[in-house]
Amino acid sequence: MPNGKNDITLRSILKDSSYDLSLFSPAVIKSLESRIKVQKNKPYISCIVRDKEVQLKPEEIVRQLYAIKLINDYGYPKKRIRFEHPVQFGRETKLADIVVFDKDRPTVEYIIVEVKKPKLKDGKDQLKSYCNATGAPIGVWSNGGQISHYNRKDPNFFEDITDIPKADQTLEDIIKERFTWKNLIVKDKIPNEGKSLKTIVTEMEDEVLAGAGVDSFEEVFKLIFTKLYDEMKSSKDKDYLDREIKRILKKDYGDYEKLKQVISQVDDNDFRVLEFRNTGQSEGELKKKIQRLFDEAKKKWPGVFPDESRIDLSPSHLSVCVSSLQDVKLFNSNLQVIDEAFEYLVSKSSKGEKGQYFTPRHVIDMCVKMLNPQKGEYMIDTASGSCGFTVHTIFQLTGHLFENTEISQEEKEDVLKVFGIDFDEKVVRVARTLNLIAGDGETNVLHLNTLDYDRWNETTKNEDWIMTYGSGFKRLEALKKDKGQNKEFLFDILMANPPFAGDIKESRIIHKYELGYNKQNKPKSKVGRDILFIERNLDFIKPGGRLGIVLPQGRLNNFSDKDLRKYVANKARILAVVGLHGNTFKPHAGTKTSVLFLQKWDDKLCPKRKDYPIFFAVSDKSGKDNSGEYVYVKNGNGKPKLDKYGHIIVEHDLHNHKGELPDGIAEAFIDWAKKEKLSFWK
Numbered sequence: 001m002p003n004g005k006n007d008i009t010l011r012s013i014l015k016d017s018s019y020d021l022s023l024f025s026p027a028v029i030k031s032l033e034s035r036i037k038v039q040k041n042k043p044y045i046s047c048i049v050r051d052k053e054v055q056l057k058p059e060e061i062v063r064q065l066y067a068i069k070l071i072n073d074y075g076y077p078k079k080r081i082r083f084e085h086p087v088q089f090g091r092e093t094k095l096a097d098i099v100v101f102d103k104d105r106p107t108v109e110y111i112i113v114e115v116k117k118p119k120l121k122d123g124k125d126q127l128k129s130y131c132n133a134t135g136a137p138i139g140v141w142s143n144g145g146q147i148s149h150y151n152r153k154d155p156n157f158f159e160d161i162t163d164i165p166k167a168d169q170t171l172e173d174i175i176k177e178r179f180t181w182k183n184l185i186v187k188d189k190i191p192n193e194g195k196s197l198k199t200i201v202t203e204m205e206d207e208v209l210a211g212a213g214v215d216s217f218e219e220v221f222k223l224i225f226t227k228l229y230d231e232m233k234s235s236k237d238k239d240y241l242d243r244e245i246k247r248i249l250k251k252d253y254g255d256y257e258k259l260k261q262v263i264s265q266v267d268d269n270d271f272r273v274l275e276f277r278n279t280g281q282s283e284g285e286l287k288k289k290i291q292r293l294f295d296e297a298k299k300k301w302p303g304v305f306p307d308e309s310r311i312d313l314s315p316s317h318l319s320v321c322v323s324s325l326q327d328v329k330l331f332n333s334n335l336q337v338i339d340e341a342f343e344y345l346v347s348k349s350s351k352g353e354k355g356q357y358f359t360p361r362h363v364i365d366m367c368v369k370m371l372n373p374q375k376g377e378y379m380i381d382t383a384s385g386s387c388g389f390t391v392h393t394i395f396q397l398t399g400h401l402f403e404n405t406e407i408s409q410e411e412k413e414d415v416l417k418v419f420g421i422d423f424d425e426k427v428v429r430v431a432r433t434l435n436l437i438a439g440d441g442e443t444n445v446l447h448l449n450t451l452d453y454d455r456w457n458e459t460t461k462n463e464d465w466i467m468t469y470g471s472g473f474k475r476l477e478a479l480k481k482d483k484g485q486n487k488e489f490l491f492d493i494l495m496a497n498p499p500f501a502g503d504i505k506e507s508r509i510i511h512k513y514e515l516g517y518n519k520q521n522k523p524k525s526k527v528g529r530d531i532l533f534i535e536r537n538l539d540f541i542k543p544g545g546r547l548g549i550v551l552p553q554g555r556l557n558n559f560s561d562k563d564l565r566k567y568v569a570n571k572a573r574i575l576a577v578v579g580l581h582g583n584t585f586k587p588h589a590g591t592k593t594s595v596l597f598l599q600k601w602d603d604k605l606c607p608k609r610k611d612y613p614i615f616f617a618v619s620d621k622s623g624k625d626n627s628g629e630y631v632y633v634k635n636g637n638g639k640p641k642l643d644k645y646g647h648i649i650v651e652h653d654l655h656n657h658k659g660e661l662p663d664g665i666a667e668a669f670i671d672w673a674k675k676e677k678l679s680f681w682k
Contacts, residue, residue, distance in 0.1 A: 008036055008043050010061050011638075017058040018118035020145025022194060024065045025257070026637045028072075032064060049083050062115045062144040063097055075167035076100055085109070087133050096130045103167070109136040111164055118143035120199065121206060124150075128158060137171060138164055146194040148203075151175070151323075157316060158207065159278065159323035162187050175280045179326075180271035181237040186260050188329040190337060191640060191648060196630070197328055197341040204324045208317040217345045217426060219313050222294060223325055224338065225304065225433055229297035230276040231331050232437070237271040238331075256642050278323045283315035290322060301436040303468040304429050339386055340630075342430050343588070359497045359550065360584060362623050364388040366654035367495050367548040367595060368396050369666040370576065370673075372680050375414055377492035378479060382450045382537055384420030387431035389495040390445070393418050394438045412442060419476055419491075420445040444472040451532050452509055453486040481542075487512075490542040497550035498533035500591060515567060530555070531564060538571050538598075544605030546598065546680060547572070553579065553592040572598040573606050575678070576615035578654075578665055580622070587628030605679040615672050617665040623652035633661070 043056040085099040098113035117123035123141040150158040398411040435443035481488035503526035510516035576597040640648040655666035673681035
């Protein structure tokens with residue numbers, strides 16, 4: 001019977017499937033829903049292409065919606081579109097979901113669209129087989145929530161393209177399009193295609209990196225480093241566009257489609273053309289262009305790559321990688337975009353084995369907000385990873401986010417009061433890049449082993465080390481409590497997420513720590529790495545200084561750790577304990593963690609007391625699902641909501657994201673801290 005007033009929605013049909021609707025407009029979704037008919041309690045629809053009734057299963061919903069897009073948005077006439085088109089594979093015949101035929105050769109396949117397989121890797125493999133079998137130059141994969149557009153270069157390589165051509169365009173028009181900062185915001189893959197940079201890097205690995213005979217981390221790092229530089233060169237265009245967006249939108253930032261409409265009105269004829277792009281030149285010419293940009297970036301941000309380093313990818317492999325990255329806007333207010341990609345790459349090598357993972361940015365923002373760093377204060381992260389704590393402290397002190405804009409001399413002085421130390425050389429280089437940009441060419445990120453401070457003097461005699469880290473180390477030395485030692489320092493604030501995994505077994509190191517001895521005052525044979533970090537971190541802070549440390553939850557309630565808790569309570573006031581959700585560090589670790597906030601006893605700033613209140617809180621919203629993928633806030637249309645910087649918002653309860661979320665744990669702590677008259681929140 002006709003669908004009179006049934007309650008069937010497309011979302012109800014997609015429930016528990018791997019398909020989504022976020023790529024399609026509410027108006028188109030509503031229009032399709034209005035045409036649903038129910039037959040034998042199942043939803044049917046009159047197919048827009050086949051002119052017959054078909055059952056509306058999840059893949060059929062995406063097929064119908066994408067066909068409407070092909071007709072209405074891209075201008076392809078119905079007569080050029082076919083569903084379930086047979087493709088021959090020897091004796092076997094398979095059916096391609098959607099095929100658009102060539103304008104001048106109506107039997108030749110031009111665009112093939114795959115919607116049957118909702119997982120990207122499976123769908124892309126299926127799509128490639130169809131394109132290779134038919135010779136179609138353009139392929140599209142989508143599950144309704146994510147989308148990919150490809151140009152088939154030859155049977156081995158499929159390069160990303162920004163979009164498919166409209167009916168009156170050619171593929172060359174798309175590839176050679178003039179592309180500025182304006183276009184990058186409008187066509188940014190992350191909000192438009194529903195992908196993360198991690199997904200894009202994984203796809204690059206599957207396509208070329210795995211068989212390229214190169215170090216994937218190094219080559220992707222070089223390309224991201226180079227692309228950041230290219231985006232930075234367009235900083236004036238970004239500033240102009242930001243002003244125009246604020247002028248037109250006022251405070252109404254939450255809708256990405258509305259943002260795109262506003263940006264599309266801006267005249268960008270005087271904007272710089274972005275160079276990190278595959279514009280159809282020969283692969284050899286593209287490699288020369290990208291190498292030149294990389295060389296310029298090394299001069300702008302020294303000490304990350306050797307001067308003589310080159311891009312080692314072959315021209316054909318580089319062409320695929322540039323096409324994959326060119327439509328991603330890397331400059332992002334909270335670095336989450338870049339972090340996800342580097343965490344994935346680094347965790348595949350040394351870092352994951354050492355039990356150290358990058359801290360999600362919303363956890364970092366909570367810590368920074370609660371500890372409230374002020375201008376003139378010195379801050380350090382002793383297990384800095386990609387330097388989230390240091391960079392977000394810089395954001396707090398300068399008022400700038402991770403943007404391609406310059407900072408003032410006064411702000412630069414604040415930047416030079418922020419330090420990071422890590423023992424993993426790869427992540428130190430990532431961190432130095434992010435800090436060099438946030439600090440306009442200055443950084444105090446050092447490659448040192450925090451726990452093994454007796455060996456620092458050896459390390460600092462190495463000439464290569466001095467060339468890269470010498471100036472930052474001199475600034476660190478100025479903060480020593482006593483000039484002849486590397487043990488105690490006078491920092492105001494420390495924030496860290498030290499590695500949990502593994503014990504320290506070297507007696508030479510254990511002997512230097514109070515927590516390395518048992519009750520009989522004999523050195524232990526092994527001590528948890530994170531336990532030594534607690535003592536070491538307290539040594540870095542001056543009296544009255546404050547700390548925020550991520551720890552395994554067991555340290556705070558295990559009976560076996562009561563001596564550790566007694567040690568901490570003797571050295572500092574326990575300000576707060578925030579229990580993080582079990583998903584917070586997924587997919588790399590499922591360990592239950594807490595953040596411990598302390599203030600070192602001091603006669604003036606934090607007089608010693610026996611009894612005092614402690615702030616306790618437990619997070620119920622981690623910002624991630626059970627598989628470790630980020631969960632984003634949706635607007636009324638079911639699409640990701642944007643903040644005033646045009647960035648999607650992670651859904652969590654740790655802080656209010658500058659008013660975009662309800663008040664969270666950080667805001668509750670601040671109210672409590674003011675009532676308690678804590679020295680840094682009076």
